Amino acid sequence: MTDYAKKTDVELVADVQGGDQAAYRFLVERYYRKIYNLALRLVRNSEDAEDVLQETFVSAYKALPNFKGQSAFGTWIYRIATNFGLMKLRGKKPVFVSLDEPRDNDMPNIELTDFSANPLEEVLDTELREKMEQAVSALPDDMRTVFLLRDVEGMSNAEVAEILDLSVPAVKSRLHRTRLQLREQLSRYFMERGGRSSQKAMNP
Amino acid sequence: MNCKEVLGKMSEFLDAELMDTVCDQLREHLEKCEHCRIEVNTVRRTIEIFQQMECKSVPGHVHEKLFKTLRFDTIGDPEENK
Ligand SMILES: [Zn+2]
Numbered sequence: 001m002t003d004y005a006k007k008t009d010v011e012l013v014a015d016v017q018g019g020d021q022a023a024y025r026f027l028v029e030r031y032y033r034k035i036y037n038l039a040l041r042l043v044r045n046s047e048d049a050e051d052v053l054q055e056t057f058v059s060a061y062k063a064l065p066n067f068k069g070q071s072a073f074g075t076w077i078y079r080i081a082t083n084f085g086l087m088k089l090r091g092k093k094p095v096f097v098s099l100d101e102p103r104d105n106d107m108p109n110i111e112l113t114d115f116s117a118n119p120l121e122e123v124l125d126t127e128l129r130e131k132m133e134q135a136v137s138a139l140p141d142d143m144r145t146v147f148l149l150r151d152v153e154g155m156s157n158a159e160v161a162e163i164l165d166l167s168v169p170a171v172k173s174r175l176h177r178t179r180l181q182l183r184e185q186l187s188r189y190f191m192e193r194g195g196r197s198s199q200k201a202m203n204p
Numbered sequence: 205m206n207c208k209e210v211l212g213k214m215s216e217f218l219d220a221e222l223m224d225t226v227c228d229q230l231r232e233h234l235e236k237c238e239h240c241r242i243e244v245n246t247v248r249r250t251i252e253i254f255q256q257m258e259c260k261s262v263p264g265h266v267h268e269k270l271f272k273t274l275r276f277d278t279i280g281d282p283e284e285n286k
Pocket of ligand 1: 235
């Protein structure tokens, strides 16, 4: 029996293209969870995320015979999923209204709390995780898309540029703005959280 | 390098995408400017925090529907021997 689990994406793709349909199952198993998480955070509701998941793997299967492997299978499947996700969003309201002009100049100079000192494991609790989901979900669609692919999924600038048909500088500038925006929110959150815990220390 | 330039280049700095000379200039600035140090540290921390976003598991019915649509059930899923 073939040990599919040990095969690379490239090998599995070749198997599927050679007529071995069972190999596709292993590609799906490798990616469906990631794709579902991306879709859920992109479209922000489970019904649409489920559609995106289905559409992604059905259309990927149909397109796989023509997949030439210029990009990695992972990049390709993320591209398909992202496009389906963006289509869902476009059906709901206009996207990509914000443009890539640097807006750093008109960013108010807010007071920053230095929340970088505590160990990551200490601060990452349920409350912060909830805050993170809210913060990502509140981002404009174009910023959210770039951020999810780049910082949450860990793709490179070049891969994100390919997925979104953007230039690398455009990806970088969107990413930079998004990180700053999320940073302001975390800063405000940690300031408030710090206030709460010192209050607790005073009136136990 | 001044504060404004540092703020503009922070992301690339953290992603190790700056040329060595620019990187050194930025580090030099950070050594003497506490404000920019906090800027850079908090953005770095923001990235680290969001890298830890959870990969949630897919609800059972969603998984099932996907595998049915793709007709994987006909290949024989050990969990489906009902
Ligand atoms: Zn400075």
